[in-house]
Amino acid sequence: MAYAYLFKYIIIGDTGVGKSCLLLQFTDKRFRPMHDLTIGVEFGARMISIEGKQVKLRIWDTAGQESFRSITRSYYRGAAGALLVxxxxxxxxxxxxxxxxxxxxxQAYPNMSIVLIGNKCDLxxxxxxxxxxxAQFAKEHGLIFLETSARTxxxxxxAFMNTAREIYKKVQVGAFDVSNESNGIKVGYDGGNTGAQTTAKRRVGDAKKPSSCC
Incomplete structure (x- = not known):
């Protein structure tokens, strides 16, 4: 399916906080009470709409065990957003x-959008x-905050939509260099309408002018 943008982001946090269950609930609308520990990194994807634009989300679900931290870190720089759970x-x-x-x-791109998630609030x-x-931790560190329940x-x-909207806002104001996919954003084609791609390229060009802000 065509899309205007592809956003990549990661889910991070300790083992057993419900990262995989949150992803499964978002992508498949279901809850699995017993879930194997994530080994390394897994990912899911879903298409959403923001301000009439089709946006594809590619979400990396990372392992929380200390033994996999070096693998997890390698994915930080390639993500535009993160859910810290x-x-x-x-x-x-x-x-x-x-x-x-x-x-x-x-490790990550400085403009990464981070949402703090307090999961299992149903318990x-x-x-x-x-x-x-x-809420206080989020306020002190400049994060968006939500409590969630993967079960209900x-x-x-x-949680996922707020992250995507935050990234989208930053794209619109030129906070991301969308010509560099390593920042976690890819410009696509929205049903044959290249307006999004043209606008993004124009912003990148403008950003390179000497008079522009860094």
């Missing part, structure tokens, strides 16, 4: 967020991290 029933996964965030900000009887704590699908659509 913790498990709201396990405080240690929240405590590790700063380390994940440092990692991604050191209220087991909650270990309050909504306020998650609560806010799952919004």
């Amino acid at each position: 913790y498990d709201s029933t396990r405080r240690e996964t929240f405590n590790h967020l700063a380390r994940w965030l440092d990692d991604v900000r050191q 209220t009887h087991r909650r270990a991290v309050s909504t306020e704590e998650g 699908a609560y806010n799952v659509e919004e």
